Amino acid sequence: MNKKNRIPIFPVLFKSDDINQLYESFEYFNLKVYNEAIDYNSKNKTFYSYRLIPEYFKLNLRDASFKTKIIPQYNWGYSILLNPSDTIGSYMQRQFNSKKRNIYTRYVRRLETCFDIKYKMFYGDISKTDYNFIMQALYDMIIERFEERNELHKNLHEWNYLLENTYSEIINNNASLFVIYNKDEPIEISLNYHFDKVLFSYLSSYDINYSKFGLGHVEIYKQIEWCTNHGYILFEMGVGGMDYKRRWSNNVYRYNHIILYKKTCNTISFKVHIYIKKILIKEFLKSKKINEIIPIINMFFRRNKNNKNNVIIESFELNDTFMFETHKKIDHNSKNYSFLKKYICSFIYNSKDHYSDIIVLKNTTNNAFLIKGKNKFQSISFVR
Known part of the structure; x- marks a missing residue:
């Protein structure tokens, strides 16, 4: 290297x-x-x-x-310093007022209410198949997220090294992969390094379709929980004063x-x-x-100047009058309709429905869709 x-x-x-x-x-x-x-x-x-x-x-x-x-x-760094007796609850009690605590715990509850969520820490043991699958998912998440932001990720130049070396580091207890799954689909991934009683979250990203659910906050919440359960005293978030780091950190x-x-x-x-x-x-x-100065200039020239479709979103109650006969049910899990996923996720975040209860219909006369939950539905229209 x-x-x-x-x-x-x-x-x-x-x-x-x-x-x-x-x-x-x-x-x-x-x-x-x-x-x-x-x-x-x-x-x-x-x-x-x-x-x-x-x-x-x-x-x-x-x-x-x-x-x-x-x-x-x-350069300033941000981390979370824990007491040996801490739980995730006691740390949040000390760090946040009741309003903020409710916001962050609500992200966790809402995510678990709306999807079949699993949390997995791969540390000391991972199959090569799982490893390759998770690392590819992490790479795809980073690319998609930073394309949306019209930015370049500063660490992608080292990706080939990470891919080649991280597997052995996980097996040797020097690194780990923390994954949030929706069923078997990774929706948030963090690559961590370990030193003594320190967990360093080095590289993380999430599926931008789930942005409403605050996955970055859920990841921190769950990794602090892991630290308190395994005797770690420091959750490191490293250099850079991003807003979420400032909120969670008690050690600048x-x-x-x-x-x-x-x-x-x-x-x-x-x-x-x-x-x-x-x-x-x-x-x-x-x-x-x-x-x-240079990153600001580069970001200016990377701005996406292409015209995007306008999206019109309207919400209705189920007892409202609507012409359902012009709509046909579709398989919204099909790749052909993957562009609808972020709208479905946003809808169920507000409706608190489970993803499995959602039905999606397509208007047979125009480029519009209906997302239907237990008590509400939403119209999504794409206008050029």
């Missing part, structure tokens, strides 16, 4: 041979993790550079001949760029001095948000 494709998160970095040779132990939130001394040939390296190290970690060197330079980065921290070099090597010290200056300039530019 080339340098630019390395996964830049501590659960992966801290298990590398370099780190095991350099550091005797790590400390975080009154916990200490020891590294076993290993016979590893580093080819007499005298310089190391590690970025995105959470400031809450203390790293204890083995070799006193190395000098450490710590540069605070203009800054990242550090750590540079190690030999004290006795003067030639290296000069190179390190230049390198440090470059890093400081980079962080200064980030503090002025210079790094955000």
Whole structure:
């Protein structure tokens, strides 16, 4: 894996041979993790550079001949710090007021009311068939979601590496896949990494047809629940201040760029001095948000300028007068009608019907459909 494709998160970095040779132990939130001394040939390296190290970690060197330079980065991370006695309920009680708690628990209840929902954590055991199926579903979700947003996902350049290596990492208890299923269909997937008592949600996405159901919040809720049931104290959401992270997080921290070099090597010290200056300039530019200009420009040029069909949605009660005789029942689970799925999901979120109770009819005279539940129905018309 080339340098630019390395996964830049501590659960992966801290298990590398370099780190095991350099550091005797790590400390975080009154916990200490020891590294076993290993016979590893580093080819007499005298310089190391590690970025995105959470400031809450203390790293204890083995070799006193190395000098450490710590540069605070203009990046903030978000995580959920749990008490050893926590349950999902006690954490939410502490983190949210009653209104917010009701909103997030309602997402979970509504999802389970409307679909045949299963939750599965693949950790230490997964078949290759399940693995390939889930990873392909995750990839498809990411592509579809970011196309809808007219954005590019920043981590897709490493996808081939993830696909090739994650299976063995799951088997070796270094990674996991958390999946929310509707029957046998994955509708939300999170790829996680594990370090000691930390679960790091590295890459996740969901089926955008289910957007109404707040699957991102359901995923966090259920993974916190998993953490409390398995003795984990930290659910990491990593770098970036997205709104959902701010809501759930109770541990906001800054990242550090750590540079190690030999004290006795003067030639290296000069190179390190230049390198440090470059890093400081980079962080200064980030503090002025210079790094955000190019993504904004790229997003502007990626905007979808094609004309889309207009959709007219009308809701009715079952006792309202409607000309059902002009409509014919269709199999809405057919791929031919997959474009209706997001409207069906939105309808049952509001009606609280179960998906199996839904009937869909097509107007035989125009491009319109009826979604019919137990007590309500909805007209969907596509107008060019």
